[in-house]
Amino acid sequence: MSLDSVLAGLRVPSDFNRYNDIPERDVITRLDRWKEDALRTLKELQTRVVQERAELSLKQKADIVSTTSVFDCDAAWVTPDSGAVARDILHTFSEPPLPLIVQILQHTLKPLFRSNPHPSINLETGRKLTRPAGGPMASQDFYDSQTWKESPGASNVLLWCVRNIPSTAYEDLWHLVIPPLMALLDDYEARYKLTGVRITSVMLERVPSTVLKRTGVDSLLIASLSRSLTQLQSPETPRLLPAAILTSLTLIQLMTSAGSVERFDQLCALLGDGIIGSIWPYASDRLPALLASIEALPPIIAILGVGCARYLKVLIAQLVHPLAPLEYEKTSVELQISSLRALSAVINACPERIPHWKGTILNGVARCWVGIVDPPKTPDTREPSADDRNLCEFYADPKQIQ
Structure with a gap:
C-alpha cells in the first residue's frame, strides 16, 4: 500500500463534528469502527516512518505531520491508544x-x-x-x-x-x-x-x-x-472563560510596560468590562460560568494591585455572596473556595481599604464556616474536606483582615 493510501485512510470523517448529536445508531457504529481501523493504520504508518524517514520528501513529511497531528488532542475520533501512537510519530519530527x-x-x-x-x-x-472588507455585513x-x-x-x-x-x-x-x-x-x-x-x-x-x-x-x-467572555451557556464555557481571561492577561503584559497608563486601562477593561460587566450580570443562575470567572480572578488582581480598589464594592459583594447565599439561591463548595481565594487576593491588593469591609467579610466567612461545620440536610455537590474547613477558619479570624 502506498503512503498516500495509508494517509487517506486516516482522513477524519466530517461526521465526527456532530458525533455527540448523531441520533442514528448505524452512523455511530460506523464511526466507532473507523476509530478502530485508524489505530491499526497509525501503527502501520509509525512503522513506515521509522523505516523510510531518510527517503521521505518534504511533501511526504508535511502530509504525515498534518495527518497525525489531528490525533494529538482530546476529540471524538481519538482513542487513548491512537493518541499515543500519533504523539510517537510526531516526536520523530520534533x-x-x-x-x-x-x-x-x-x-x-x-x-x-x-x-x-x-x-x-x-x-x-x-x-x-483599516476597515472591514466587504462592508458592514462582512x-x-x-x-x-x-x-x-x-x-x-x-x-x-x-x-x-x-x-x-x-x-x-x-x-x-x-x-x-x-x-x-x-x-x-x-x-x-x-x-x-x-x-x-x-x-x-x-x-x-x-x-x-x-x-x-x-x-x-x-x-x-x-x-x-x-x-x-460572552459565551456563558456552552459546554466549553468552564474552560473557555479562564483560558480567554488568562490569555488576555498574557497579551496585556506582553504589549504594555509595568506601571504604564496603557496597562492599567487594559487591565481595568478586562476586569471591569469583561468579567464584571460581561459575565457576572448574566451568570447568577449559571454556576459553571461564575465559577470559571472567579477562578481566573487572582492573577488579574495581583497585577492590578491597589488599582482594583475602584471595583472594591462589586468585588466584595460578589465574592462574599456565595459564602452565605439566600435559601433559594444556588452555590457550591467549589464556588465558595474559589471565592475565598479571590477574596484573599483582594485583601492582599488593597489592605488599606479592607477595614471598611471587615464586617461584611466576617459575616460571610462566619456563615460559610457554620454551613460547612454544620451543613444542611440537603447534601452539597461535594463533601467539604479538612482543607476547606481550615480555609474558612482562617478567614473567620478577625486578625487576618485587620
Missing part, C-alpha cells in the same frame, strides 16, 4: 526545519481557510485592515462557506505549527498564521473559540511584541478574546 512548517501552512492549511477570509485581515500580509458573510469545518482537527495542525515556529520566523510567516487563527477565534461556536484561544496562548510564548503591534493584530486579539 524540532522540525522551517521549510516543513512552511509547507504545512502554505499547502495544507491555507487552502482550507481560503473560502471564508476574515473581514479584518489582509490575507497577503496578515495585517489588520461579519455575517464570514460564517458562510466554512469548508475548513469539513476537516475535523484542522486546528490541531495549526497548533503544531505554532508550537514549532521559531520566534525569529513569525514575521515571515505572519500571513500564513493569522488568517486561520482569527477564523477560529471569531467563530460563532465556542469549541472553535476555545481552540483559537489555546493556540493564541501558545503563540504568545514566542511571538515578538513588535510584530503584534506593527501589524495591528494585538488589538484584534484583545477584541476577540473579549468576545469570548
Whole structure:
C-alpha cells in the first residue's frame, strides 16, 4: 500500500463534528469502527516512518505531520491508544526545519481557510485592515462557506505549527498564521473559540511584541478574546472563560510596560468590562460560568494591585455572596473556595481599604464556616474536606483582615 493510501485512510470523517448529536445508531457504529481501523493504520504508518524517514520528501513529511497531528488532542475520533501512537510519530519530527512548517501552512492549511477570509485581515500580509472588507455585513458573510469545518482537527495542525515556529520566523510567516487563527477565534461556536484561544496562548510564548503591534493584530486579539467572555451557556464555557481571561492577561503584559497608563486601562477593561460587566450580570443562575470567572480572578488582581480598589464594592459583594447565599439561591463548595481565594487576593491588593469591609467579610466567612461545620440536610455537590474547613477558619479570624 502506498503512503498516500495509508494517509487517506486516516482522513477524519466530517461526521465526527456532530458525533455527540448523531441520533442514528448505524452512523455511530460506523464511526466507532473507523476509530478502530485508524489505530491499526497509525501503527502501520509509525512503522513506515521509522523505516523510510531518510527517503521521505518534504511533501511526504508535511502530509504525515498534518495527518497525525489531528490525533494529538482530546476529540471524538481519538482513542487513548491512537493518541499515543500519533504523539510517537510526531516526536520523530520534533524540532522540525522551517521549510516543513512552511509547507504545512502554505499547502495544507491555507487552502482550507481560503473560502471564508476574515473581514479584518489582509490575507497577503496578515495585517489588520483599516476597515472591514466587504462592508458592514462582512461579519455575517464570514460564517458562510466554512469548508475548513469539513476537516475535523484542522486546528490541531495549526497548533503544531505554532508550537514549532521559531520566534525569529513569525514575521515571515505572519500571513500564513493569522488568517486561520482569527477564523477560529471569531467563530460563532465556542469549541472553535476555545481552540483559537489555546493556540493564541501558545503563540504568545514566542511571538515578538513588535510584530503584534506593527501589524495591528494585538488589538484584534484583545477584541476577540473579549468576545469570548460572552459565551456563558456552552459546554466549553468552564474552560473557555479562564483560558480567554488568562490569555488576555498574557497579551496585556506582553504589549504594555509595568506601571504604564496603557496597562492599567487594559487591565481595568478586562476586569471591569469583561468579567464584571460581561459575565457576572448574566451568570447568577449559571454556576459553571461564575465559577470559571472567579477562578481566573487572582492573577488579574495581583497585577492590578491597589488599582482594583475602584471595583472594591462589586468585588466584595460578589465574592462574599456565595459564602452565605439566600435559601433559594444556588452555590457550591467549589464556588465558595474559589471565592475565598479571590477574596484573599483582594485583601492582599488593597489592605488599606479592607477595614471598611471587615464586617461584611466576617459575616460571610462566619456563615460559610457554620454551613460547612454544620451543613444542611440537603447534601452539597461535594463533601467539604479538612482543607476547606481550615480555609474558612482562617478567614473567620478577625486578625487576618485587620
